Amino acid sequence: MAKAKIAYVCSDCGGEFPRWQGQCTECGAWNTISEFRVAPKQAAAASKYEGYAGQVENKVQTLSSIDLQALPRFSSGYKELDRVLGGGIVPGSAILIGGSPGAGKSTLLLQTMCYLAEHMTTLYVTGEESLQQVAMRAHRLGLPTNKLNVLAETNVETICTHAVNLKPSIIVVDSIQVMHVLDVASAPGSVSQVREGAAYLTRFAKQNNVAVVLVGHVTKDGSLAGPKVLEHCIDASVMLDGDEDGRYRTLRGTKNRFGAVNELGVFAMTDKGLKEVSNPSAIFLNRAEGDSSGSSVTVLWEGTRPLLVEIQALVDASQMGNPRRIAVGLDQNRLAMLLAVLHRHGGLMLGDQDVFVNVVGGVKVTETSVDLALLLAMVSSFRDHPLDRELVVFGEVGLAGEIRPVPSGQERLREAAKHGFKKAIVPKSNMPKEPIAGMKVIGISRLSEALEHL
Numbered sequence: 001m002a003k004a005k006i007a008y009v010c011s012d013c014g015g016e017f018p019r020w021q022g023q024c025t026e027c028g029a030w031n032t033i034s035e036f037r038v039a040p041k042q043a044a045a046a047s048k049y050e051g052y053a054g055q056v057e058n059k060v061q062t063l064s065s066i067d068l069q070a071l072p073r074f075s076s077g078y079k080e081l082d083r084v085l086g087g088g089i090v091p092g093s094a095i096l097i098g099g100s101p102g103a104g105k106s107t108l109l110l111q112t113m114c115y116l117a118e119h120m121t122t123l124y125v126t127g128e129e130s131l132q133q134v135a136m137r138a139h140r141l142g143l144p145t146n147k148l149n150v151l152a153e154t155n156v157e158t159i160c161t162h163a164v165n166l167k168p169s170i171i172v173v174d175s176i177q178v179m180h181v182l183d184v185a186s187a188p189g190s191v192s193q194v195r196e197g198a199a200y201l202t203r204f205a206k207q208n209n210v211a212v213v214l215v216g217h218v219t220k221d222g223s224l225a226g227p228k229v230l231e232h233c234i235d236a237s238v239m240l241d242g243d244e245d246g247r248y249r250t251l252r253g254t255k256n257r258f259g260a261v262n263e264l265g266v267f268a269m270t271d272k273g274l275k276e277v278s279n280p281s282a283i284f285l286n287r288a289e290g291d292s293s294g295s296s297v298t299v300l301w302e303g304t305r306p307l308l309v310e311i312q313a314l315v316d317a318s319q320m321g322n323p324r325r326i327a328v329g330l331d332q333n334r335l336a337m338l339l340a341v342l343h344r345h346g347g348l349m350l351g352d353q354d355v356f357v358n359v360v361g362g363v364k365v366t367e368t369s370v371d372l373a374l375l376l377a378m379v380s381s382f383r384d385h386p387l388d389r390e391l392v393v394f395g396e397v398g399l400a401g402e403i404r405p406v407p408s409g410q411e412r413l414r415e416a417a418k419h420g421f422k423k424a425i426v427p428k429s430n431m432p433k434e435p436i437a438g439m440k441v442i443g444i445s446r447l448s449e450a451l452e453h454l
Contacts, residue, residue: 007036007186007190008021008033008036009036009186009189009190010024010027013026013027013029013191015027015191016186016191017033020035021033036187073086073087073088073089073090074088074169075089076088076089076116077115077116078265078276079278080266080277081108081251081276083263083265083303083304084256084264085253085256085258086256086259086263090258091169091210092206092208092209092211093205093211093212093236093257093258094198094201094205094206094211094233095212095213095214095234095235096230096237096238097109097214097238097239097240098215098218098237098238098239099218099239099242100218100241101217104240104267104269104274105215106129106137106215107273107274108240108274109174109215110124110137110138110141111141111143114143114145116169117148117149118144121149121166121169122147122170122171122172123149123150123163123170123172124150124172125150125151125152125153125159125171125173125174126150126151126152126174127173127179128178129174130152131152134150135150142272149168154178154179154180154188155179155181155182156179156181156201157182157200159171159173160200160201160204163204163210164208168210169210169211170210170211170212170213171205171210171211171213172215173212173214174215175214176197176201176215177189177216179193179194180193181193184196194230195230198214198233199233202233214234231255235256235258236255236256236259238252238253238254241362241364242269242362246269246362247268248266248267248268248277249267249269249274251264251266252265260303260304261303262303262366263303264305264307280307281306281307281415284307284308284309284360284361285297285308285309291389292386293381293385293386294313294314295311296310296313296373296374296377296380296391296393297309297311297373297391297392297393298369298372298393298394299369299392299413299415301369301406301411306411306412306414306415306416308392308415308419309360309363310359311357311358311359311360311377312357312360312377313355313356313377313380314357314381315354315355315356315381317354318352318354323353323354323355325354326356327357327358328356328357328359329359329365330357330359330365335355338371338375338378338397339355341397341398341447342375342379345446345448346375346379346401348379350382357378367406368397368406369396369412371397372394372395372425372447373393373394375397375447375450376393376425376450379451379454380454385454387454388423391425392421392424392425393424393425393426394406394412394424394430395427395444396427397447401446401447402447403427403428403444403446403447405427405428405429406430409429409430410430410432410433412430413430413436413441414436421439422439422440423440424439424442425442425453427444427445430443431443
């Protein structure tokens with residue numbers, strides 16, 4: 001009998017090592033390497049799945065001969081999820097959903113699968129929970145359970161064998177980190193197992209026109225655990241973010257071969273599972289009563305829709321020799337750059353002040369249209385002068401103090417007017433060609449002009 005192999009695998013990134021060591025040289029984490037016993041290599045179960053490899057005959061074609069038809073998408077039952085996926089689920093696609101523990105990945109997929117099971121054949125594969133645990137969650141959420149097919153299995157070949165007999169339209173695998181392929185002699189969760197398991201399921205999805213949804217874990221720094229090739233072989237990658245004690249969850253697309261990236265979907269965690277939020281701007285604009293300094297409102301562009309958020313800033317005299325610069329939801333380096341621009345072109349010296357900035361609602365801002373709103377919020381806090389509650393601001397600030405235009409300026413202004421804002425400070429190039437009813441729009445080209453309007 002062959003001896004079992006001993007492997008040492010990092011629980012954060014899945015890196016595999018020949019012996020134990022204190023620090024993982026792949027991701028730099030400490031005390032995350034654990035010992036695993038790998039069973040001897042067995043004969044692959046591919047014989048159960050006859051005709052899997054090479055059953056589709058490929059031929060060389062010209063690009064003009066390919067039939068250009070609309071992708072036959074089907075709805076997941078949640079408009080926010082469909083938005084992030086580009087309009088729905090595409091048959092034959094491989095989708096990866098990542099997120100921190102407790103974010104609600106399994107809950108969202110269980111709700112989706114129970115809805116889809118009413119209209120098509122589905123298969124929910126759980127490798128981390130027992131079938132009783134899945135049934136208890138579905139019963140607690142009040143979901144219909146009479147048509148959803150479930151399977152507790154961690155072997156990829158066995159999963160594909162059941163799928164060939166069942167012929168489902170969509171398969172959910174929870175999670176890819178616990179799956180294993182018999183041909184790969186390494187521990188589940190290792191780089192080779194995650195890579196080969198994802199590649200096996202992706203090939204199955206393409207050749208059988210079945211949508212496969214993979215659940216992935218994240219590391220301590222928030223990145224997806226496992227090899228980077230995992231993100232290359234799938235068609236769409238989305239991340240479900242949210243604080244453990246927060247009520248709202250944001251679903252953001254980072255890769256999508258069938259739609260736009262950086263789409264944002266918002267869900268609310270309730271006792272009956274995740275409920276989609278159709279108007280997220282109303283949530284993030286739940287401002288305090290009365291005027292307060294250090295607060296401004298800007299309009300972000302998330303994928304294909306505008307989103308209004310509140311930017312808060314607190315500027316206070318520092319009690320230490322090295323003033324602090326803390327940004328939550330914003331880029332720390334961009335904050336330091338904007339402070340230098342404010343000093344050089346705005347005449348305000350904040351070198352001896354502690355500066356704290358925050359995006360209300362836990363939204364992470366990656367675009368530069370928030371620059372002008374952030375600067376005005378810091379000036380408002382420094383001077384203790386509240387901004388107009390009916391004022392909305394957006395625009396990119398350059399190093400020379402110029403205000404640069406941002407994309408989709410007209411749509412941003414219309415969204416702000418729809419929420420009752422009556423005044424806007426925008427780049428001069430984003431001035432609307434036709435007046436917007438009930439809104440006064442001020443176009444500026446320099447930072448000094450924006451400070452004068454305060």
